Amino acid sequence: MTPIANDDAAVTAVLAGDRDAFASLVEAHRERAYRATYLVLHDAAAAEDVMQEAFVRAYRSLDRFRLGDPFGAWLIRIAVNLALNEVRSRGRRLAWLPRIWAGQASRPGPESTVEAAERRSEVQEAIATLPANDRVALYLRYYLDLNEREMAVALAVAPGTVKSRLSRASQRLRSVIEARYPHLRHTFEERGPDR
Amino acid sequence: MTEPSRDWLERLLEADAAAAAYPATPQFALATAEPGKRRPQTLRLAAAGVAIAVVAALAVVLALPESREAVADFLGLRVQGEQVEILPTPRAGTTPTPLPTPVPVESIASPITASEAAAAVGFTPEYVEGAGEPRLYRLPYLGVRVFIAIYPEFTLWETPDFLFAKGLPDGRILEEVTVRGQPAYWMETTERVVRILRPDGSEVVGTRRTVRAPTLVWRGAALTYRLESESLSLEQALAIAETLP
Numbered sequence: 295m296t297p298i299a300n301d302d303a304a305v306t307a308v309l310a311g312d313r314d315a316f317a318s319l320v321e322a323h324r325e326r327a328y329r330a331t332y333l334v335l336h337d338a339a340a341a342e343d344v345m346q347e348a349f350v351r352a353y354r355s356l357d358r359f360r361l362g363d364p365f366g367a368w369l370i371r372i373a374v375n376l377a378l379n380e381v382r383s384r385g386r387r388l389a390w391l392p393r394i395w396a397g398q399a400s401r402p403g404p405e406s407t408v409e410a411a412e413r414r415s416e417v418q419e420a421i422a423t424l425p426a427n428d429r430v431a432l433y434l435r436y437y438l439d440l441n442e443r444e445m446a447v448a449l450a451v452a453p454g455t456v457k458s459r460l461s462r463a464s465q466r467l468r469s470v471i472e473a474r475y476p477h478l479r480h481t482f483e484e485r486g487p488d489r
Numbered sequence: 490m491t492e493p494s495r496d497w498l499e500r501l502l503e504a505d506a507a508a509a510a511y512p513a514t515p516q517f518a519l520a521t522a523e524p525g526k527r528r529p530q531t532l533r534l535a536a537a538g539v540a541i542a543v544v545a546a547l548a549v550v551l552a553l554p555e556s557r558e559a560v561a562d563f564l565g566l567r568v569q570g571e572q573v574e575i576l577p578t579p580r581a582g583t584t585p586t587p588l589p590t591p592v593p594v595e596s597i598a599s600p601i602t603a604s605e606a607a608a609a610v611g612f613t614p615e616y617v618e619g620a621g622e623p624r625l626y627r628l629p630y631l632g633v634r635v636f637i638a639i640y641p642e643f644t645l646w647e648t649p650d651f652l653f654a655k656g657l658p659d660g661r662i663l664e665e666v667t668v669r670g671q672p673a674y675w676m677e678t679t680e681r682v683v684r685i686l687r688p689d690g691s692e693v694v695g696t697r698r699t700v701r702a703p704t705l706v707w708r709g710a711a712l713t714y715r716l717e718s719e720s721l722s723l724e725q726a727l728a729i730a731e732t733l734p
Contacts, residue, residue: 325514338512343697345515410508417505436502437509468498482497482504 301365308356316353323366324349326438327373330448333433334377334426344380348373367440367447374448378426416478420470428463435460594644597696598626598637610636612649615712615733628685630693635685643718643729644702649711666705666723668730673707675723710734 301322307315327348332341352359352372359368421429427449434440434448445460446453471478601609603625610627614636617623623638623645636647666673685696702717705726714733716726 328514329511332511338515341512342515414505414508417501432502436499437506439506464498471498471501478501479497482501 302361305356305359305361305365308353316356319365319369320349323369326366327369330370330433330438331373331377333437334374334430335380340380341377344376345373348376351376363447364444367444370434370438370440370444370448371450374430378430381426413478413481416475417471420467420475423470424463424466427459428466431456431459431463432467594626594637594639594698597628597698599629601625601627606636610634612636612712614638614647615709615714617645617729617732620729628693628696630685630696633685633693633696642720643716643726646715646717647712649713666727668705668707668727669709671708673705673727673730675703675705675726677703677723705730 301319304315304319308319324345328341328345331344331348332338335341335344348369352369355372359365421432424432431445431449434445440448442453442456445456449456449459451459606625606627607613611634614625616638617640620643621641623640626637626639628635628637634648634650638645638647666675682697683700685693700717702719703721703723703726704718705714705716705723707714707730711734714730716729718726721729
């Protein structure tokens with residue numbers, strides 16, 4: 295695979311007939327897109343299936359990609375939409391997700407393993423109560439670290455809408471946590487602004 | 490997107506995100522048409538060596554995490570509704586991504602009765618006479634018209650309009666044969682992954698499965714068939730195929 299200078303160059307090359315150039319795009323962005331899909335589905339096999347389709351759709355829709363936009367965010371948009379469709383089509387309930395999340399290996403931290411696992415479970419349980427758009431906004435911002443411009447592309451909204459979308463999602467999550475898991479707030483208030 | 494100050498919720502989310510663990514990002518193998526085109530390109534492959542029809546690359550295989558990219562050759566055989574991809578050979582010292590654990594057809598299909606079969610799958614299915622009483626299934630995906638009949642000795646898949654797609658290890662042989670004078674092929678290789686594609690080439694999520702059984706694929710008058718059997722020979726499979734329209 296010949297290295298491609300940047301995403302726009304790779305897209306241009308693919309559209310000009312260089313199919314191999316698509317591999318460089320995929321290689322550069324597949325991990326974050328897969329993680330976005332996994333966050334929505336919490337099912338590795340289903341996330342893989344969805345990503346397969348997402349890559350095919352991205353390839354076939356490449357002529358509609360706007361040069362200058364972040365390609366990774368555009369790919370995430372396709373993948374997340376497919377994942378949400380999958381959730382809807384299967385009528386999946388997300389209530390079981392926190393258990394899966396809590397059962398996974400994690401990086402060691404200052405908390406005890408049990409404490410950390412319980413916290414993750416509760417956080418995910420709280421997020422799972424939110425509408426899909428709110429969940430996605432929080433995942434993109436905090437779990438995948440997308441910036442505002444990337445989020446705008448991934449959510450297919452105007453850049454100015456990103457903050458209000460995030461603010462709404464955060465407020466809803468805040469309400470859920472305060473009502474159901476007030477100790478989480480206390481814990482992280484006590485920790486203070488330092489990290 | 491830096492906020493002037495982070496409150497307890499942001500700290501909580503950031504801590505949770507930092508502790509999150511994800512499955513390893515898998516290797517992806519993709520069948521792709523020309524960018525911007527909605528239908529997959531079906532290419533006819535010229536015979537080379539034995540009896541394989543091969544034409545040109547149609548796809549992109551995504552790289553494994555550590556290093557490499559690999560391009561898969563996608564083979565458009567002469568059987569309408571069937572697409573075969575040749576997977577890249579793993580490089581020395583690398584571990585190939587394992588195939589999904591084989592699952593029985595019943596795990597991805599829904600049982601139906603003979604009386605409701607046509608209405609359930611959206612076309613009139615064909616049956617093999619004298620092969621025993623089959624168990625009947627359909628794929629429970631919206632708009633997917635696939636009928637499956639599991640006979641004692643083989644499983645017969647039928648579809649009027651969908652693509653079967655599969656990945657084969659490189660260097661494997663497909664034997665080109667004919668059924669009623671029409672092109673067909675017999676695949677007797679190691680296990681491979683079979684997927685169902687929609688007419689636009691997109692994969693029907695949830696239909697991927699690992700298949701070990703030798704398989705005969707052919708296009709009849711109105712349906713594409715695939716006959717999978719662990720016990721039948723090519724000759725026996727062809728004899729059955731000749732009885733179907």
